[in-house]
Amino acid sequence: MPTAAPSRFPRPSTRTALVAAVAALTAVTATACSTSSPSGSKASGGASDSSGHGSGKAIQVVAAENFWGSIAAQLGGDHVHVTSIIANPDADPHDYEPTAADARAVAGAQYAIVNGVGYDTWADKLLAANPGSGRAELKVGDLVGVKPGGNPHRWYAPADVHKVIDKITEDFKKADPADAAYFDQRKKDFEAKDLAAYDKLISDIKGRYQGTPIGASESIVTPLAEGLGLKMLTPETFLGAMSEGTDPTAKDKAVIDDQIKNKQIKIYVYNSQNSTPDVQAQVKEAKDAGIPVATVTETLAPADATFQQWQTSQLQGIEQALAKATGR
Known part of the structure; x- marks a missing residue:
């Protein structure tokens, strides 16, 4: 098989960009910049608006990644204004270069959501550069009890997603107690209606295919496999290496x-945003062996999809691959 690419994506110097962003953050802190309409093109992957408006009593929210930003925007409705920093499918959340727009978004935020577990350390540095006397912060890894060195891809763990939903709603209510009933209703509707297809697919796949052996390209698939009750056969060391570049x-x-050649796995799942030569070779081998292949992505794809639209589409692909592989 070909040798893997040296990294997930081309990575210029993060240190230089971070220094510039922190400098910009220091400059804008004194003027208490708003997060309204931050600049952010899809080409650069900079901060972009997700939901709500920037006036009145709207809670100013900044999310390091758009998958958490999408959930926050839907839970907050028109009582929040959410800015997601990683909003470009081509941006690498592991080693993102913060921009001046990102610094301004952080400076004006009342509530910040970062993934943690070493996934977005650049976000920790931006937040640390401006402590913010009244800003509340949610670090997902800490919330769900995943320690440094653990698998950071918690948005692919269904149980963790629901824990984040609970916590964001709780924090919104603390920030705006007068509208607590509004946030409770948003959460109820989001879980009962918007996430209904997502939750049903997870339940159906687990009920029908629990214990089915699968292969994957990287550790992003592991929390989802665990949530679906599937058995991951790919060596953990390979999954980790591919995730870390x-x-x-x-x-x-x-x-x-050997697993592919002897059909020890029923399906192969790969991250199409991190398709290195090694992964491409494995995908080809799987298809040549008649093993169905399904895809996932690191961030929302398309970028304007909601969390549930994105996840449901991927779950349907996995379900179809499992049905084809098992005949049930």
Whole structure:
């Protein structure tokens, strides 16, 4: 198999960009900048608006990634204004370069959501540069009890998603007690209606295919596999290496080749936003062996999709692949 690419995406110097962003943050803090309509093009992956408006009593929210931003925007409705920093499918959340617009968004935020577990350390640095006397912060990894070194992809863990929903609603109510009933109703509707298809697919897949062995391209798939009750056969060391942009070992690649050749896995799931030569080779091998292939992505795809639209589409692809592989 070909040698893996040296990193997930081309990565210029993060340090230089971070220094510039922190400098910009320091400059705008004194003027208490608003998060209204921050600049952010899809080409650069900078901050972009997700929902709500920037006037009145709207809670100013900044989310490091748009998958958490989408949930926050839907839970807050027109009582929040959400800015998601990572909103471009081509941006690498692991090693993102903050912009001046990102610094301004952080400076004006009353509530910040970061993933944590080493996934978005650049966001921690931006927040630390401006402590903010009244800003509340949610670090998802801390909320769900995943320690440093653990799998950071918590938005692919269905149980963790619901914990985040509970916490965001609780924090919105603390920030705006007068509208607590509004936020409770938003949460009720979101879980009962908007997430209905998402929750049903998870339940259906787990009920029908629990214990089915699968292969994957990286550790982003692991929390989802666990949530669906599927058995991950790909070596954990390979999954971690691909997620971190390091070279997998020849031993791990040989194990995966053998799993595919002997059809030890029923389906293969890969992150199409991180399709290195090694992954491309495995996808080809799986298809040539008659093993159905499904895809996931790191961030919302398309970028204007809601969290549930994105996840439901991917779950349907996995369900179809499992049905094809098992005949049920």
